[in-house]
Amino acid sequence: MSTNDVILEVKDLRTYFFNRRGVTKAVDGVSFTLRQGETLGIVGESGCGKTMTALSLLGLIPKPAARIVSGEIILDGEDLVQKSSQEMRAIRGRKISMILQDPQTSLNPVFSIGNQVVEALGVSIKESRRNMFNRAVEALRSVRVAAPESRMHDYPHQMSGGMKQRVIGAIAMASSPKVIIADEPTTALDVTIQLQYLKLLKDIQAETGLAIIFITHDFGIVARMCDRVAVMYAGRIVESADVRTLFNSPTHPYTQALIASVPQMDRTDRLFSIDGQPPALWDLPEGCHFADRCAHARPRCHRDYPDVLQAGEEHSVACWMLHESWSQMEQEVST
Ligand SMILES: Nc1ncnc2c1ncn2[C@@H]1O[C@H](COP(=O)(O)OP(=O)(O)OP(=O)(O)O)[C@@H](O)[C@H]1O
Ligand code: SF4
Ligand SMILES: [Mg+2]
Numbered sequence: 001m002s003t004n005d006v007i008l009e010v011k012d013l014r015t016y017f018f019n020r021r022g023v024t025k026a027v028d029g030v031s032f033t034l035r036q037g038e039t040l041g042i043v044g045e046s047g048c049g050k051t052m053t054a055l056s057l058l059g060l061i062p063k064p065a066a067r068i069v070s071g072e073i074i075l076d077g078e079d080l081v082q083k084s085s086q087e088m089r090a091i092r093g094r095k096i097s098m099i100l101q102d103p104q105t106s107l108n109p110v111f112s113i114g115n116q117v118v119e120a121l122g123v124s125i126k127e128s129r130r131n132m133f134n135r136a137v138e139a140l141r142s143v144r145v146a147a148p149e150s151r152m153h154d155y156p157h158q159m160s161g162g163m164k165q166r167v168i169g170a171i172a173m174a175s176s177p178k179v180i181i182a183d184e185p186t187t188a189l190d191v192t193i194q195l196q197y198l199k200l201l202k203d204i205q206a207e208t209g210l211a212i213i214f215i216t217h218d219f220g221i222v223a224r225m226c227d228r229v230a231v232m233y234a235g236r237i238v239e240s241a242d243v244r245t246l247f248n249s250p251t252h253p254y255t256q257a258l259i260a261s262v263p264q265m266d267r268t269d270r271l272f273s274i275d276g277q278p279p280a281l282w283d284l285p286e287g288c289h290f291a292d293r294c295a296h297a298r299p300r301c302h303r304d305y306p307d308v309l310q311a312g313e314e315h316s317v318a319c320w321m322l323h324e325s326w327s328q329m330e331q332e333v334s335t
Contacts, residue, residue, distance in 0.1 A: 109157060
């Protein structure tokens with residue numbers, strides 16, 4: 001795929017919270033690209049900044065406590081960081097959309113399904129009520145809701161978890177966005193429904209060229225769904241690679257620990273468990289943020305944060321070990 005297919009480019013994004021504790025660096029220099037039709041997984045332990053990265057892309061960070069302090073979010077040629085709240089309202093749904101973390105609470109219990117899908121369509125398009133109804137029916141049909149006309153009048157409590165998840169998908173995709181962010185989209189569903197839903201998203205992607213960002217704790221989902229993966233730790237991406245490379249040759253000690261903490265790749269719904277805790281994001285250490293938990297840490301790791309190095313095509317890693325193995329190789333070549 002050529003660089004022309006790039007639909008989203010995030011450059012050195014920093015989103016900080018400012019409160020009594022001081023400055024919490026929730027997202028601290030995140031960069032990645034996303035191509036049309038591609039699925040990028042973002043993984044990492046709880047609190048590492050995955051959701052805040054997503055909310056930054058959508059212009060939905062909790063203001064005024066949080067602020068994007070620097071960086072660019074180039075979506076379809078436009079920098080979203082420069083957009084006003086009003087401009088972002090028009091961009092959300094139409095160009096970039098999100099499927100929320102908790103499917104059970106994402107639908108409003110007091111409005112019918114039809115009402116909620118129509119509203120999602122209505123934000124960006126002005127047309128007759130009849131047309132809106134038909135378009136909403138089509139949106140439900142596109143996520144394989146059976147007999148969508150009759151389901152339009154149902155309320156969320158009348159639907160199963162899997163069906164509600166589809167409706168949420170229909171709402172997110174109502175205005176044919178180019179990028180969709182799914183933040184733990186399947187945790188409240190049982191495994192069979194989960195797999196059906198993931199397959200549905202992949203089918204829609206194949207039909208439309210939609211680009212997807214999957215935020216998850218689940219390497220089973222990553223293996224099934226994603227083309228590339230970015231591993232986040234304490235507000236930064238520490239390694240990113242295509243899925244095969246990441247699973248076959250994880251290079252950053254944190255990625256290695258994450259993968260080692262999942263005994264069976266084909267099992268879903270497993271959380272990471274690595275000894276020790278990530279550092280507090282309002283009191284980050286000087287050097288590599290993983291140093292206190294890393295078996296390979298050397299004195300330099302506690303002093304300086306490692307620059308990102310290319311370990312291969314589209315494989316980047318921020319770890320001093322890689323720097324050392326490269327300079328060792330250079331020495332061997334020159335002697
Ligand atoms: N409302 C808030 N006020 C202050 N700090 C916050 C707030 N929300 C999030 N944070 C900070 O941002 C960090 C990143 O949070 P985020 O929700 O992005 O984590 P996450 O990676 O999505 O975690 P999880 O896997 O549990 O969903 C948190 O560790 C926390 O320090
Ligand atoms: S930079 Fe050092 S502490 Fe950080 S992951 Fe690499 S070896 Fe471990
Ligand atoms: Mg989250």
